[in-house]
Amino acid sequence: MKAAAFEHACPASVADAIALLAGEADARVLAGGQSLGPMLNLRLSHPRLLVQVNRLQELTGVAADADAVTIGACVTHAAIADGLTPDIGGGVLARVADGIAYRAIRNRGTIGGNLCHADPAADWATALTALDATMLLQGPDGARSLRACDFIQGAFRTALLPGEIMLAVRVPQLPADARWAYEKACRKPGDFAHAMAFVLLCGGRRRAVIGALGARPLLLEDDDVSLAGATHSLRALSGLDEVQRRMQLVVLSRALAKAQA
């Protein structure tokens, strides 16, 4: 199928982009187009205006300080996978980015687009929830920030308000004693996962996030980070059958074993 007709704007700044979005109720931000493109072609989405942002320097910068690494929303998965962005320790961001889709998609797909699209099986939603990243947003009414666990609200649902743009994500540096593991089960390399778990252990604290649940990622903390805790939480979720629960538990237990190894 071919997309329905739309207008296409390439603003010169984030301020212009926000003004364009404010002027057209039926507008969408376009970053790498790796999720929005197929949605347009399948006519699942038919906005009047596309505001393309992935060439804006304000959205492609990276910075690091003692506490965190800040990555522009329009930095591509490929740039992160190739180590062109600062690391938070242990090569974790590159590792996650490298496992997303295929090279062609990583070349264009962006970290911000991935988070704003909020596919329940997307890698960044799970990983950045575990890493407790913060999303920096800018809208007509100013700037605000949200933790990943508050930003992702459900399958394809975020806290992004109409007219808002994600500027960057801020990912805390990992302490030296941090141990982590990221596991996923896919039908083939590059496909969306059908089970995934990110485990982070540091300073006596434990975090585990289970993704690909058809809903927002499931965050388990401290004492709940165990197979028993996960079993309990997964049972409480609707829409999962026994096979899906079992796969998630296996992936979690493998991630736990790796992180503890």
Add this chain to the structure above:
Amino acid sequence: MQGSASGEGIGRSVPRLEDDRYLRGKGEFIADIRLAGMRDLAFVRSPVAHARIRAIRKPPGAEAAVFVAQDLVGVQPIVAVSGLPGFKPSAQPVLATGKVRHVGEAIAVCVAPSRAEAEDFAAAVDVEFDELPPVVDMRAALTSEIRLHDHWDNNVFLETFVEVAPERFAQPAPIVVRRRLRTARQCMSPLEGRGVVATWDRRVEQLLVYSSTQMPHIVRTGLAGCLGLDQARIRVVAPDVGGGFGYKGILLPEEVCAAYLACRLGHPVRWIEDRREQLTGNANCREHDYDITLHAEADGTLIGIDAEAVVDAGAYSAYPFSACLEAAQVASILPGPYAMQAYRCRTFSAATNKPPILPYRGVARSGVCFALEVALDAVARHAGLEPHEVRLRNLVPAAAMPFENITNKLFDSGDYPECLRRVIAAIDLPGVRRRQAAATGPLRIGFGCSIFCEQAAHGTSVYAGWGIPMVPGFEQAVARMTPDGGLELRVGIQSHGQGLETTLAQVAHEVLGIPLASIRVVHGDTALTPYSTGTWGSRCMVMAGGAVGTACRELAERIARIGAHLLQAPQEAVRVGAGLVSGPGGGVPIAEVARTWYLRPQDLPSDVAGAGLEATAGYKPPRDSGTFSYAAHAAVVSVDTELGDVRILDYAICEDGGTLINPMIVDGQVIGGTAQGIGTALYEEMQYDAAGQPLGSTLADYILPGATEVPEPRILHMQTPSPLTLHGQKGIGEGGAIGPPAAIANAVNDALAPFGVEITELPITPRRILAALLAHSG
């Protein structure tokens, strides 16, 4: 082994001549064709599986751009009959009339300057439906009160029944295994989808249809019938075609629509299928359900097969292969390469609210091989034998060849047991068993094998029995010298990946010795080539190859006559070969013969060669019951028993395709088929929900194996020439796709055996494995 001195003839792995244009992106596929004034078509397709159409409203202001069934004045529905007794034909409307019978069925067609605009119109067409309960499951279809075709008394296109010595089944056998097995509905997925460009050629007053098809002549015949045109008023051209596999062996409603509109509107139109149409709306394949029982002696010797099979044939009988080919095939090929005393098989071609089924590479055989070989492994376990041992007990031995099997198939030649022994040696079964014993964690190892034979290039005697709209007879080829000594070969088949532009040239080279660089193969155009049923059934190398060989021999005689005159030698004393006519006193190049006949006739006596240097010959093997190539596949897999992932660790194939015209191309066919067989085994499945909705619409939902899923198979060759064909060749185009589902399923089941679990449904997904393990462990 044959093989010409120049290294370009039969038996040589010559690089493919057509690859130069393909690999440089210089081919011309259907979507590359640009005609002045051409407009795009988009179809309004049914969103529901089964409904009466109450009303269709065209978008106000755009009425002229939208066509519904009543607008296609005089267009007849597509009807594919079968002569098998009891067959119920269906009328497949080009655009739905009255009722829709599957999701994706075309209801209206919209014309616009671009596809996007045509889709805008399509989205604005308003269709009101009275929904009817759908028939979705093929077994339920057999007894359902709901009727797809209102005047039918059930939902069965055809029921068949064969039995031989059924009394043997009444006696208790030492081993009896019964299995219920299922294969999924698949979507054939060539790289290039379907597509049509149609225009009225004013100069020759002819409808010119470019179509991405495997059978241009059959499309022409079918189109003429639907449009009420003389066949001479239609020319069908298949340009470069990016894969077919059976998906393009069909007359399409879209083709009829496009052809009609080109005649009526006075400007060219085109329809280029997209993935969504391919996956949700167009013909699917391979959906079988088996209830199979094997009776065997205690030592594993087969007594017989007693089976019932249902094939989900979808809503309509597709032209030309009909809705019955697949199921009727099942009944005739289920005994596989084995000898047995008794056989009983009942089949049903069930009509359901799904797209019509089409024969896909390995037609019915991948399902049949899966059913029989999985059941045979169960016999092996009962008899305490290794899988290959039970097969060796039952395979037709070499000494029995040629062999007429229990369903009267004539196995032409070969050594089936040796083929199996070689593949078992290649896979190192003792080594696999050692690794298997050492694996105790969640990752288990399994071994599986399969062996099958593949009937190919079967002709009149077989197809006359099916009575479908086309029965292949003599295959023709034209061999024509050009005045500069080049050779044109004109064949009615179509090459879409098989490398026939190379292999047919190799056959001609073998006869005439003209260099490959000077041979052109012309195909895929009804105006330029002799009539042919096209490319399907692994028939081309045998049939078109035989025709080219025969035409070139005829041409060689004519060349010899002229050459003898030029050499002033008696005709009996000259020979044609290596590009020369040679006689006792020297030789004359074939090019010189051609130049003389065309341009310097004064050098020849007036009576020497009126027939000229263009020969048409028809070819048919002396017995046209088909060649039987055969192959054994062996797979070693690992199964993650916690996640259900299957990895192929090793894969070996031993195949016998008779004389190999080009071994490299044969390997390519085997590898490509194997990739598709792996798809059938592990990945490909279009599921339908209870409402008859397909559950996938993109390649993110319909999983095809890719580079990371297909191991490089190790291929061993045997070459037992067929006694029936011109050069001993056998058809091998489909075999690669037949063996993997059975071999892989057996390997997975071998890995799961310690858990007491057996997989009986394809594809073998992580979910199916885990569900089976969970069900077993309670």
